[in-house]
Amino acid sequence: MGKLLESIKDASDVKKLNTKELDMLCKELRDEIIDKVSETGGHLASNLGAIELTVALHYVFDSPNDAIIWDVGHQCYTHKILTGRDITGIRTEKGLSGFPKSAESEHDIFVAGHASTSVSAALGVAEAKKISGSDNSVIAVVGDGAFSGGMIYEALNNAGRSKTNLVVVLNDNEMSISPNVGAMAKYLADIRSREGYFRFKDNLEHTLLKIPVIGKGMFDILRHIKTFFKDFFYSSNTFEHLGFTYLGPVNGHDVGMLIRALRRAQRIQRPVLVHINTIKGNGYEPAEKDPSKFHGVAPFNKENGELKKASSDSFSSEFGKILCDFAQNDDKICAITAAMTDGTGLRSFSERYPERFFDVGIAEEHAMTFAAGLAAGGMKPVFAVYSTFLQRAYDQVLHDASIEPKHVVIGVDRAGIVGGDGETHQGIFDIPILTSIPGITIYCPSDYSELRSSLKKAISADGVQVVRYPRGGEKSIPEKFASEYGDYNYYESKSDCLIITYGRLFVDAANAANETGASVLKIGKVFPIENELIEIAKKYKTVLFFEESVQEGSIAEHFGALLYKTGFNGKYITHCVSGFVPHMKVESAMKLHNLDFESMKNAVEEALK
Amino acid sequence: MGKLLESIKDASDVKKLNTKELDMLCKELRDEIIDKVSETGGHLASNLGAIELTVALHYVFDSPNDAIIWDVGHQCYTHKILTGRDITGIRTEKGLSGFPKSAESEHDIFVAGHASTSVSAALGVAEAKKISGSDNSVIAVVGDGAFSGGMIYEALNNAGRSKTNLVVVLNDNEMSISPNVGAMAKYLADIRSREGYFRFKDNLEHTLLKIPVIGKGMFDILRHIKTFFKDFFYSSNTFEHLGFTYLGPVNGHDVGMLIRALRRAQRIQRPVLVHINTIKGNGYEPAEKDPSKFHGVAPFNKENGELKKASSDSFSSEFGKILCDFAQNDDKICAITAAMTDGTGLRSFSERYPERFFDVGIAEEHAMTFAAGLAAGGMKPVFAVYSTFLQRAYDQVLHDASIEPKHVVIGVDRAGIVGGDGETHQGIFDIPILTSIPGITIYCPSDYSELRSSLKKAISADGVQVVRYPRGGEKSIPEKFASEYGDYNYYESKSDCLIITYGRLFVDAANAANETGASVLKIGKVFPIENELIEIAKKYKTVLFFEESVQEGSIAEHFGALLYKTGFNGKYITHCVSGFVPHMKVESAMKLHNLDFESMKNAVEEALK
Secondary structure, three states, X not given: OOHHHHHOOOHHHHHHOOHHHHHHHHHHHHHHHHHHHHHHOEOOHXXXXXXXXXXXXXXXXXXXXXXXXXXXXXOOHHHHHHOOOOOOOOOOOOOOOOOOOOOOOOOOOOOOOOOOOHHHHHHHHXXXXXXXOOOOOXXXXXXHHHHHOOHHHHHHHHHOOOOOOEEEEEEEOOEOOOEOOOHHHHHHHHHHOOOOHHXXXXXXXXXXXXXXXXXXXXXXXXXXXXXXXXXXXXXXXXXXXXOOEEEEEEEOOXXXXXXXXXXXXXXXXXXXXXXXXXXXXXXXXXXXXXXOOOOOEOOEOOOOOOEOOOOOOOHHHHXXXXXXXXXXXXXXXXXXXXXXXXXOOOHHHHHHOHHHEEEOOOOHHHHHHHHHHHHHOOOXXXXXXXXXXXXXXXXXXXXXXXXXXXXXEEEEEOOEOOOOOOHHHOXXXXXXXXXXXXXXXXXXXXXXXXXXXXXXXXXXXXOEEXXXXXXXXXXXXXXXXXXXXXXXXXXXXXXXXXXXXXXOHHHHHHHHHHHHOOEEEEEOEEEOOOXXXXXXXXXXXXXXXXXXXXXXXXXXXXXXXXXXXXXXXOEEEEEEEXXXXXXXXXXXXXXXXXXXXXXXXXXXXXXXX | OOHHHHHOOOHHHHHHOOHHHHHHHHHHHHHHHHHHHHHHOEOOHHHHHOHHHHHHHHXXXXXXXOEEEEOOOOOOHHHHHHOOOOOOOOOOOOOOOOOOOOOOOOOOOOOOOOOOOHHHHHHHHHHHHHHHOOOOOEEEEEEHHHHHOOHHHHHHHHHOXXXXXXXXXXXXXXXXXXXXXXXXXXXXXXXXXXXXXXHHHHHHHHHHHHXXXXXXXXXXXXXXXXXXXHHHHXXXXXXXXXXXXXXXXXXXXXXXXXXXXXXXXXXXXXXEEXXXXXXXXXXXXXXXXXXXXXXXXXXXXXXOOOEOOOOOOOHHHHHHHHHHHHHHHOOOEEXXXXXXXXXOOOHHHHHHOHHHEEEOOOOHHHHHHHHHHHHHOOOEEEEEEEHHHHHHHHHHHHHHHHOOOOOEEEEEEOOEOOOOOOHHHOEOXXXXXXXXXXXXXXXXOOOHHHHHHHHHHHHHOOOEEEEEOOOOOOOOOOHHHOOOOOOEEEEOOOOOEEEEEOOOHHHHHHHHHHHHOOEEEEEOEEEOOOHHHHHHHOOOOEEEEEEEEEOOOOHHHHHHHHHHHOOOOOEEEEEEEOOOOOOOOHHHHHXXXXXXXXXXXXXXXXHHO
């Protein structure tokens, strides 16, 4: 850790530094972040892009009285360090969360993880401050990627007319997770390109204000003859139409300029948008060259940026491959992603079938209804989306795709426990919300081969079809359980105890059955629940259901309701995920919720006693 | 029915009329709509505003080959009539749906009911047409109110860059359901005011094109020297920033002008936004004067616009009154609505406490996160929202308000069966989605007095607190069941049969118990389910649960899971809503799903046999 960095015990210490020291501090922060993230993995590129901004924010504003709210939150490492936290081991069980977390610090004002929420939250805090008579500022820091999400426009539409001290910092790096798409991105590039614009305005204003007597008056007159001088003082752009004062563009790696712009924003005492240009991965060559790789990166060698462990195959990459295969013989198959081309394994689809590939930006709601529109037009759309982000499109699945059923396939990626990203990214709610919608079919494959057969069934069927799979890759299965998987597979033994499960948990279940002799019912088509499954289960004295979902609304719960209707009077014991799951290894979380091999084995042994 | 109207058997017949006849047709349509809606009730003001537009659309375009997609869909009555449907008895069991419905006609391309979805759906259909090699147009008709919803920006962000024949008609009447709010509304007013602008452009272009030889060339040159002539030919506005060709504003009650503008849009063969100005309730004085009253109106006297039955009190109006009472003694209570000030009973709150009242527009996602922000700032926000629209904010309740619990109160209005609005508006999914979120508390009062006590508890507690109540008013309860209601009330009889229910169903349950002698467990705090309730239920031979929710994820299902865990071996029978419920009277729907008095009585008698 650098010398200056060691002297920072608290955000207020930043204010004591001079310009040269601030620059040095940024250098030390950069080294610290590269050093620590190279060990644990994490969001590197976004954090390297936001160092100068974060230093400037803490220099100008008085956190936590002035509230700093991070959009998505994966750019908050500098903020964590400057507010007295050690990022060693970040995202691991013993370290900090990789996202803002109020339990860690009073400086983390609001939860983050999903995109485009910060302005809504910040406006709420700002209105609360206004009602309480405080004139402190509230600052939302938003990447340009979040501007493809509709929620931010809902917020801006309200924020512009509010009489609050709200500052929205648009951290524009021409990227969300993948290079940013859409008209808004183009528009931002347009205004971004006006280099030196802010400096010019800044200087002119400065000069005019310095002329004694006429200075302030002249400035005010000029300011008011807006129709004429608009282009000099204020660019007329969408943000101004929305009621904001626009300041920018500002070089986001020049601490001095950032401080001047933020001070101006602070003085204005009404909603201001400060547009800054930054470079993702700034100051670390490997990340600058490949910011997508270093968006969320595994542990790497900091000398050359190479990953410590080669990346391997995964359900996501297989999903992409399989979809490409299918699309070769079916020219109606379209693929849709919400800014996750790489994450969902669709890169190669996007290259092979560009006319049938749609990256819609961070816009899950639009993605879902757009998919329903494609289906209405005769296509076979496949929308690949992380479970946690599908939460955003619940109404669209229900209202636009299900009331008048459209044949839409949803690939639910990162379903179940996700590991280091923690609470905001767990995929444990899709089962309850999807099963509440009439007419939906859900498949949960346990390996790549079943992923292929599930996807095939989903694409051949009708209505809303869901294929749900976890983060990471398949695991090997004890030989006698390895087979072609159908809608269900029943491994009958002489035991009184039946394990029911699906998806990746089947591997541990098979192992537990191997050791204990329990029967296993593996379900591949998990919803709707077919009667045959109930008929099998009701013969047992003890039925154990293991599931990577919250309990309320789980398949286990629906299954139980049907099972008891048949007059079943054995024991029915469900193991699900309970509550929000913080950042920890997948294995640790599984253990904690009794979903690992040992717990399954113990549960069977307990039942057989 | 007018003469011309009688001659229209199909949309193509509109094309045969001349200008004068088109005007006459509009007049006849207006009379027909006023006549029929005065009998059944329905969305009047929006339909009267869209008559000329709809006639022009069917004159210019070739439906259903050209796809017309309605946003929200409550303005589609003229479309229904022109495509050969009779609106007599609309919204009643025997009549048409009040919204587009593909089962009714091939001209109804896409479901509608919720706002801001049309551009996403239309873009999907348009991309499908492009992939299939069709050059037909796809037209989305959107009110300005929908521009406060973020989803439309997600769609526009993608649509602008698409190479599709997409026409977005912005039907601008300065209103959503209430007068429209926010910066976007102001901005639209700004460009709307440029009267004659389209006519000017139209004429100039026309004139230039008529000059032989140089005509077309000159026009093209002028068109390309955009930097110079931009202000003449193309106003530079947000829609153009988003990649659309902008045409407008056009007088939306001048069929001739509309036809010219739409023809131009059709020719352009790339995304076009046609901005038209209309008057809600146009041509019917009572509706023009009070468009909010005539947005969704009950049967009325068409001579003077007076309602046939005086509007009475309701859970919504009581909710507003109670909240006003509480706010008088607690200056931290804030109220939030998403464009439903009147619908949710908050009018008087908005007048008494303007600084603590927020109408955010049709923006449920923002509303929820904004509420969480207010809570983070120390306020006590109460967000009143229809159950069906809360579906939009699932992720915001979970991610922004629950992971780090914020004390937010959600007033879930129109919970349960809603009646004439049908499938898209039923309030039968909030229980499954809300109960899937860890830490939520839900109250379901049965009458106004319990509404007050529930709301009081919700405001005094912590975390996300939900108070859920139906459309309409309270009903009287048999005397021996009328009491102060607590978290639960247990009416024990000597019967072996227990009815469990909550909310308005309690009235019928009490009546059924009165006749059959069954015991009743009325739950007021329905979630989380307390152990005491399970202890009561497990003593019975038969437990009957009646609930206005879909089955999967219902309280009944959660209750069953807990009940069986105790070793209960009686009968547990649940009656919930199954599937999507079409438009019909609440009473009819209740009967259909075995949730009415007779069904309850029969169920008990069956159990006691």
